Amino acid sequence: MRQAGRSLPEYLKVREGIPMLESCMRPELVTEITLQPVRRHKVDAAIYFSDIVVPLKAIGLDLDIKPGIGPVVAEPIRTRADLARLRELTPDDVSYVTEAIGMLMGELGATPLIGFAGAPFTLASYLVEGGPSRNHEHTKAMMYGDPELWAELLDRLADITSAFLKVQIEAGASAVQLFDSWVGALAPVDYRRSVLPASAKVFDAIAAYDVPRIHFGVGTGELLGLMGEAGADVVGVDWRVPLDEAARRVGPGKALQGNLDPAVLFAPTAAVETKTREVLDAAAGLEGHIFNLGHGVLPTMDPDSLTRLVEYVHTQTAR
Ligand code: CP3
DSSP states (O other), rough: OOSGGOOOOOHHHHHTOOEEEHHTHHHHHHHHHHHHHHHHHSSSEEEEEEEHHHHHHHOOEEEEEEEEEEESSSOOOOOOGGGGGGGOGGGGHHHOOOHHHHHHHHHTTSOEEEOOOOOHHHHHHHHHSOOOOOOOOHHHHHHHOOOOOOHHHHHHHHHHHHHHHHOOOHHHHEEEEEEEEGGGSSSSHHHHHHHHHHHHHHHTTTSSSSSSSEEEESSGGGGGOOOHHHOEEEEEOTTOHHHHHHHHHHOOOOEEEEEEEEGGGGGGGHHHHHHHHHHHHHOOOOOOOEEEEESSTTSSOOOHHHHHHHHHHHHHHHH
């Protein structure tokens, strides 16, 4: 998950000289990069190689992904007039996605493919701030200061995200993940009022498809119950809340995903195994659990430590 490729020499090699967003539009390259972690680490599922800002680029916004920084938007969205730039997404806007997933279906065999999109709040944060932000000050200024404009912005993003997920499901994705990476910056009362309706709209829009819907966030310990309410089948948990406690917060009828601290992978193998065992023990009685990191692979991570982790989890969970 999450920019995982950057720790792989084979990824860096095929990406050489090709800007990030351009590489997302080349179906052969997307297929190769998506397969790399599956080949090397023998993970149970592939995650489609793209980025959360791809659909925004596809509808014509002037944005780029800068190495070491992240998504940067030339003209931030701050006013009602700016909303006109957020038109609907059609499958033709992202025909390269349909093509790449078609190719992946031929290559992956029984390995499932996870499609994904950015959640309305996290996309709004990039659009309103103009780039990555620690405090989300412009975003919150709009959310608190002009709730109507904010609601309209999130509603448009919900439609774009829903359309983008539908394209991936129709092309063959076997599960989808909605990334609300930065929503942990909000208090529950604000999440309920200002974010939940838009994220729920996305999950509703794809409910009729028979694919599991995963809802991911970081620092969301206090939001887990509300994220469950938003409608996903699986709720992601970072490393700050033990899984048994997270399950109580999320409520019945949902699976959990996570929750090893990615930084644990910098420790010696024995320590990684101890921490992994803790995660698996906390998950033992749950209705469903997808083992994963609580957030992304860091570019400086030793890829071999990831391969060993996958192997360890497989030996510990084999039936
Ligand atoms: O792991 C994968 O390669 C799967 C594909 C994937 C990417 N981005 C490719 C990517 C996924 C699932 C994402 C999601 C994504 N992108 C999120 C949500 C998940 C999360 O990590 O919280 C977010 C917030 C983004 C926005 C974004 N794009 C960031 C923060 C960055 C990193 C900037 C940096 O260099 O530190 C990107 C760039 C990006 N997206 C890269 C990749 C492989 C690195 C590009 C490169 O090779 O330089």
